[in-house]
Amino acid sequence: MADDRQGREEQEDREENRQRERELEEAKARGDEKEPLFDDESVRLGDLDKALKSHDYPTTTTELVEAYGDYELETQGDKKPLEDVLSSTNNQTYDSAENVRRRILGLIGR
Known part of the structure; x- marks a missing residue:
């Protein structure tokens, strides 16, 4: 057996x-x-992520640039201020921090 x-x-x-x-x-x-730049989106946005969560919504692109335009964001191989990242968009309205985060990540992921 x-x-x-x-x-x-x-x-x-x-x-x-x-x-x-x-x-x-x-x-x-x-x-x-390709390896992602960051696994966690909040790390990629740095301090801006916290600021966006506490921001009042709805808000517009213009209001975001006025409030956070100097925040530096990691892009592919570079750093850019939020103002430069959002400069290619029209004055859009965002309902939440998540909407803004998705838009920013879409723009810097190019």
Whole structure:
């Protein structure tokens, strides 16, 4: 009769090996993807993220530039003040900090 414990351990070892192989294949498939600048959006926006959360909404692009235009944002390979980032947009109205955050991240992700 086969040792049940030994059989279970061998089966666990085989499953662990298959899992490692799957992870390696997945990593190879993602190898050509660009790494994000930051995993957490609030880190990418720095102190501006906190300021946006406490800002009164609705607000406009003009009001945001007046209040936070000097805040420096990390862009791809550079830093830019919020005023420069939002300069390409018309005077839009934002209902929440999340709306502003998405717009800014879309603009600096270019």
